[in-house]
Amino acid sequence: MITSRELLQAHLDAFNARDLDALMAGFADDAVWRTGTDTVTGRAALTELFGWAMANILPELTLRTLVVEGDLAACELTETLTHEGRTSAVPIAGFFRFRDGLIVSAAVYREGSADLA
Numbered sequence: 001m002i003t004s005r006e007l008l009q010a011h012l013d014a015f016n017a018r019d020l021d022a023l024m025a026g027f028a029d030d031a032v033w034r035t036g037t038d039t040v041t042g043r044a045a046l047t048e049l050f051g052w053a054m055a056n057i058l059p060e061l062t063l064r065t066l067v068v069e070g071d072l073a074a075c076e077l078t079e080t081l082t083h084e085g086r087t088s089a090v091p092i093a094g095f096f097r098f099r100d101g102l103i104v105s106a107a108v109y110r111e112g113s114a115d116l117a
Helices: 004-017 020-025 043-056
Strands: 029-036 038-040 060-069 072-083 086-098 102-110
Touching: 004 020, 004 060, 004 072, 004 086, 004 102, 020 029, 020 043, 029 043, 038 043
Parallel strands: 029 102
Antiparallel strands: 029 038, 060 072, 072 086, 086 102
């Protein structure tokens, strides 16, 4: 059986490879993604969210720390974004819940703003 640690690593690997198909394969159909004041629900909406990000801000995640307990994972990451030739890096914290080998919910908290000026 695949562990929550392995599931999270597969999510990060697909995200960093900008492999939208592999990334979306890791989500339950009814997955919920929360970040800041935004909540995105369902695979179709998540595909749109991540597809836009991959095409426009070239995100990359670097794992700093990870704590796993059962079907839960909490991690500290650095997110690097590149937009219009400018690169910025911000610390983020992510909290993931897995069910049957898929992400069913995630809450991501960012230090500072992700607004692209």
